[in-house]
Amino acid sequence: MQVLIIGSGIAGLSAAIRSAELGCHVILASPYVSERAQSVMAAGGINAVLDPSREGDSIELHIEDTMKGGCFIEDEDTVRGLCTAAPDIVRWLDSIGVMFSRDPSGNIAQRAFGGQSRDRTAYAGASTGRQIVTALIQKCREYEIVGKIERRIGLNFHSAVIHGGRCCGAVFTETVSGRIVTLPADAVIMAAGGMNRLFGKTTGSSLCDGYAAGRLFTQGVRLRNLEMIQYHPTSIETPNKRMLISEAARGEGGRLYYEEGGRRVYFMEDEFGERGNLMPRDVVSRCMYRCPSQVYLDISFLGEKLIHERLQEVYDVCMDYLGLDVTKEAIPVAPSVHFFMGGIKTDDDHMTDIDGLYAAGECASKYHGANRLGGNSLLAAVYSGRKAAEACSERGEAKGGPDADAVTAEAEAGLAAAKSSDKGTAADSMLMKLSAIMNSRLGIARDEKGLRAGLAEAEELAAEAVRYDEGLSVYENLRIKHMLILSKAMLMSALVREESRGAHYRQDCPETKDEFCSCSVAEYKDGAISISFGDDARSGVKK
Numbered sequence: 001m002q003v004l005i006i007g008s009g010i011a012g013l014s015a016a017i018r019s020a021e022l023g024c025h026v027i028l029a030s031p032y033v034s035e036r037a038q039s040v041m042a043a044g045g046i047n048a049v050l051d052p053s054r055e056g057d058s059i060e061l062h063i064e065d066t067m068k069g070g071c072f073i074e075d076e077d078t079v080r081g082l083c084t085a086a087p088d089i090v091r092w093l094d095s096i097g098v099m100f101s102r103d104p105s106g107n108i109a110q111r112a113f114g115g116q117s118r119d120r121t122a123y124a125g126a127s128t129g130r131q132i133v134t135a136l137i138q139k140c141r142e143y144e145i146v147g148k149i150e151r152r153i154g155l156n157f158h159s160a161v162i163h164g165g166r167c168c169g170a171v172f173t174e175t176v177s178g179r180i181v182t183l184p185a186d187a188v189i190m191a192a193g194g195m196n197r198l199f200g201k202t203t204g205s206s207l208c209d210g211y212a213a214g215r216l217f218t219q220g221v222r223l224r225n226l227e228m229i230q231y232h233p234t235s236i237e238t239p240n241k242r243m244l245i246s247e248a249a250r251g252e253g254g255r256l257y258y259e260e261g262g263r264r265v266y267f268m269e270d271e272f273g274e275r276g277n278l279m280p281r282d283v284v285s286r287c288m289y290r291c292p293s294q295v296y297l298d299i300s301f302l303g304e305k306l307i308h309e310r311l312q313e314v315y316d317v318c319m320d321y322l323g324l325d326v327t328k329e330a331i332p333v334a335p336s337v338h339f340f341m342g343g344i345k346t347d348d349d350h351m352t353d354i355d356g357l358y359a360a361g362e363c364a365s366k367y368h369g370a371n372r373l374g375g376n377s378l379l380a381a382v383y384s385g386r387k388a389a390e391a392c393s394e395r396g397e398a399k400g401g402p403d404a405d406a407v408t409a410e411a412e413a414g415l416a417a418a419k420s421s422d423k424g425t426a427a428d429s430m431l432m433k434l435s436a437i438m439n440s441r442l443g444i445a446r447d448e449k450g451l452r453a454g455l456a457e458a459e460e461l462a463a464e465a466v467r468y469d470e471g472l473s474v475y476e477n478l479r480i481k482h483m484l485i486l487s488k489a490m491l492m493s494a495l496v497r498e499e500s501r502g503a504h505y506r507q508d509c510p511e512t513k514d515e516f517c518s519c520s521v522a523e524y525k526d527g528a529i530s531i532s533f534g535d536d537a538r539s540g541v542k543k
């Protein structure tokens with residue numbers, strides 16, 4: 001059986017390894033090598049209850065924290081699956097070479113992270129994501145050598161090939177030549193990451209543009225919880241992006257404050273007590289949003305030894321970009337777009353609305369509800385990648401799809417019409433305009449007026465995008481169109497959720513309402529977007 005995996009971050013790599021273990025032949029396609037995936041940026045850690053005797057932690061508590069952090073809109077059994085698998089996942093990563101930091105007894109060290117009632121975040125120095133990616137690549141190579149995994153670089157996902165309601169491959173655009181490449185498969189796993197590019201400067205990678213989710217949306221895949229956009233409380237401004245100051249800094253004891261009348265106001269501790277700085281990210285970001293002046297994060301009192309041992313990355317980032325020595329001075333911080341709880345809707349097996357098409361990792365929406373806990377995303381990326389692979393191999397028996405050449409010819413013919421011009425690009429200016437809309441209308445605090453204005457602005461930009469058609473390459477053209485469609489669906493999801501919950505804070509509807517205690521679902525039909533509430537994912541209901 002041939003499995004095509006799109007995206008080679010932690011979710012894609014995990015899916016590839018599991019598929020190969022189960023005897024499938026895998027093609028792992030992405031525009032860039034795995035070392036450039038956003039996954040390598042993850043610094044803080046990955047959550048698992050490794051030792052229940054420690055601090056009285058338990059899988060039940062991990063589930064409870066995740067449900068509470070996500071404001072109870074996820075299905076508890078689904079979250080249970082994730083948290084129950086976590087200890088085995090971390091031990092497996094350890095066994096394949098992830099260099100987890102150790103405590104004095106030699107056990108995997110675990111630290112405090114936001115929104116968690118116990119210290120359960122395992123970490124590999126200050127580069128957990130990079131270490132996991134490196135170990136997964138090594139594991140992949142074992143299967144590459146025996147021909148079970150084939151890695152294809154330089155391929156941008158273009159569209160899914162759907163025949164008779166079933167996904168049987170995908171069309172790509174080659175990065176360098178612009179050539180169309182069609183890869184047939186018995187099952188496809190989408191693992192293309194988040195949607196950061198819609199917001200311009202974020203803590204994440206601009207290579208995560210949400211195009212894949214937007215494109216699949218127009219091909220019949222529903223999306224969910226798009227209004228749930230996580231603002232990480234602590235980032236610093238740099239010329240090209242916002243650099244994350246990992247939650248580990250607060251996990252190790254860092255304190256947030258602002259100054260008033262010459263004294264420090266530790267606003268999180270004042271409001272929430274001892275663990276106040278480690279409240280879930282949505283809570284901290286909202287509190288910072290209301291602060292009357294610049295907020296600072298102080299870790300200097302932790303001492304040079306601890307900072308260099310456990311928070312070296314924070315030290316380096318502040319020294320490199322701000323010339324600031326965190327062992328002596330506090331860091332000026334501000335919230336930034338960081339993670340997308342929303343994305344492609346899947347059933348429990350991670351299959352989308354289209355038979356044979358699966359989604360895993362940050363591009364899928366499954367476990368984090370209205371707000372993700374730090375350390376739960378790396379976990380979900382590995383878990384969902386493996387789960388999707390298992391479902392493919394169980395459910396996706398080769399069903400004798402259409403002739404590969406016919407699929408290729410059809411896809412190429414469909415594209416030929418659009419390929420009339422391939423000149424310069426106004427893409428950057430379009431994307432800047434789009435990110436301005438998204439930042440101003442889908443910020444930490446939203447309201448109906450702003451969201452309606454955002455929709456009108458996105459409509460205007462879409463009209464401009466049509467006028468720009470002639471000047472853009474085929475892929476850029478498609479990319480912007482689908483990013484705009486996705487942005488509109490996000491704005492609409494935020495508009496119809498007339499309440500405040502988790503990362504979605506409506507100034508005009510500040511209360512949380514029982515009637516909205518569910519996931520939002522966006523659907524695209526005949527060029528129109530509609531939003532509903534209620535998730536039939538568990539029943540596996542297909543469109």
Ligand SMILES: Cc1cc2nc3c(=O)[nH]c(=O)nc-3n(C[C@H](O)[C@H](O)[C@H](O)COP(=O)(O)OP(=O)(O)OC[C@H]3O[C@@H](n4cnc5c(N)ncnc54)[C@H](O)[C@@H]3O)c2cc1C
Pocket residue numbers: 006007008009010011012029030031032033034036037038039040041042043044045046128129155156157158191192193194203204205207208209211212244338339360361362363374375376377378379381
């Ligand atoms: C700065 C930072 C720190 C973080 N720290 C933590 C942490 O400590 N703990 C935690 O749990 N989470 C953390 N996260 C979140 C976590 O890193 C991500 O959610 C997770 O790594 C996503 O993995 P992924 O495989 O789904 O996506 P990615 O790693 O983003 O991989 C996506 C892949 O898809 C490819 N791709 C993209 N578009 C296309 C396309 N059109 N066609 C083909 N391929 C495409 C990319 O090239 C890439 O290979 C952090 C995130 C950031 C930004």
